[in-house]
Amino acid sequence: MTTKIQPVIMCGGAGTRVWPESRETMPKQFIALVGPRSTFQDTVLRVATPEFETPIVITNFDYRFLVKEQLAEIGVEALIVTEPTRRDSGPAIAVAATLAAQRAPTTVVAVFASDHVITNQPAFLEVCAQAAKAAAKGFIVTLGVKPTEPAVGYGYIRPGEAIAETQASKVEAFVEKPKREIAEGYVASGYLWNSGNFFFRADTMLGELERFEPEMVEAARAAIDGAMRDLGFLALEKLAFERAPKKSIDYAIMERTKHAAVVPADIGWSDVGNWDAVWKLSDRDARGNSIYGEGLTIDADNVHVRSTGLITAVVGVQNVTVVTTQDAVLVLGRDRGDDVKGLVEKLRSSKRREATEHKRMYRPWGYYQSIDQGARYQVKRIVVSPGHRLSLQKHYHRAEHWIVVQGTAEVTRGEETVIVHENESIYLPIGAVHRLVNPGKINLELIEVQTGSYLGEDDIVRIDDVYKRN
Secondary structure, three states, X not given: OOOXXXXXXXXXXXXXXXXXXXXXXXXXXXXXOOOOOOXXXXXXXXXXXXXEOOOEEEEEHHHHHHHHHHHHHHOOXXXXXXXXXXXXXHHHHHHXXXXXXXXXXXXXXXXXXXXXXXXXXXXXXXXXXXXXXXXXXXXXXXXXXXXXXXXXXOOEEEEEEEOOOOOOEXXXXXXXXXXXXXXXXXXXXXXXXXXEEEEEEHHHHHHHHHHHOHXXXXXXXXXXXXOEEEOOEEEOOHHHHHOOOOOOHHHHXXXXXXXXXXXXXXXXXXXXXXXXXXXXXXXXXXXXXXXXEEEEEEOOEOOEEEEXXXXXXXXXOEOEEEEEOOOOEEEEEHHXXXXXXXXXXXXXXXXXXXXXXXXXXXXXXXXXXXXXXXXXEEEEEEEEOOOOEOOEEEOOOEEEEXXXXXXXXXXXXXXXXXXXXXXXXXXXXXXOOEEEEOOOOOOEEEEEEEEEOOXXXXXXXXXXXXXXXX
């Protein structure tokens, strides 16, 4: 490649099919489901090569500090663009194309999902080169994966006429997720899976958006024009972005354009769409069992056991997935992976916190984790990263008692500032204006005991916040 590709990484989804590990507060792209890093980090590293420009990462506003922290862990820089609300992939790609066109209208853009696994990096780079060639000719190119089975969870692509001087073909048809017997016919006829990764020239995509979705592209441009740069993020303007129709790029453009093309991609691809996919990608023993964390099997076959703290023992069963977290246990037949989404919806309708929130809640400054709670008390473990601070705040309905178990805390309480060392504590009465700072070089860890008539997270009045939260 003589011209570098502009990579755009999309990481705003929730990934409900791998609940209870993946929840809205910590979705699957930020979790190490397969290997030592998250799929987001692996995606970023995949394009940290001379063939690509510095990546653009498009994410939900609530995930911005997760993205920043995970980029720092792998030593990669990126432009982080935050969406104020979820509008599906169409508006996000409209934003990406607009930003790329500001540099040069003919910039070739590659849009990658952040929750996919690709195991063959050399083949990936070659496929990218071929897709970029076709994109430079004015095509909107998707990577089409050769099916390994008649899967019903993917859309299919029928390749057509070859495009000269590339390994791409024009797309004859996009087909929605089929029934199994139809999928078997597609596989036999040479159809490809639609991977959901795209290459296009910025001006080509913008031209098609203006033709088919003018409201979408105008909203994207207005959201960029009104965007704010703060704390290293490009925050899209909320009211403008919300004017964009909520629509996927497949429906908005790919199924309507005459410029669609596909490049066959034999790159070891998986969308890690459910727990069965995680099992298939994991190391397994002679009996097909995959164990992550504190798991144990006896007389079991083809099981996936995943536990993040509690011993989880599985005896005398076959073809099941067992996932144990601190507040939920999932036992799942391996062929029922897609049903987890419905389970999460049922939990939501019952207003169960576990549907969307973990016991450990990540914040820009670190995290807190619920330990115990009752009618008028709650106990939390709070960890503050070195150099970070919580907002200056007060509560109307609760008092707090902080006990430092590691590090040093700098506590503002009213008009005074107090240094609290390990094995020391401090009391914060109801209504007291206070702030917690970690001035040290190691994590600050403390136990917080809350008491009062109301203990909800919305009983926080922020007076000053370096992270610009409400």
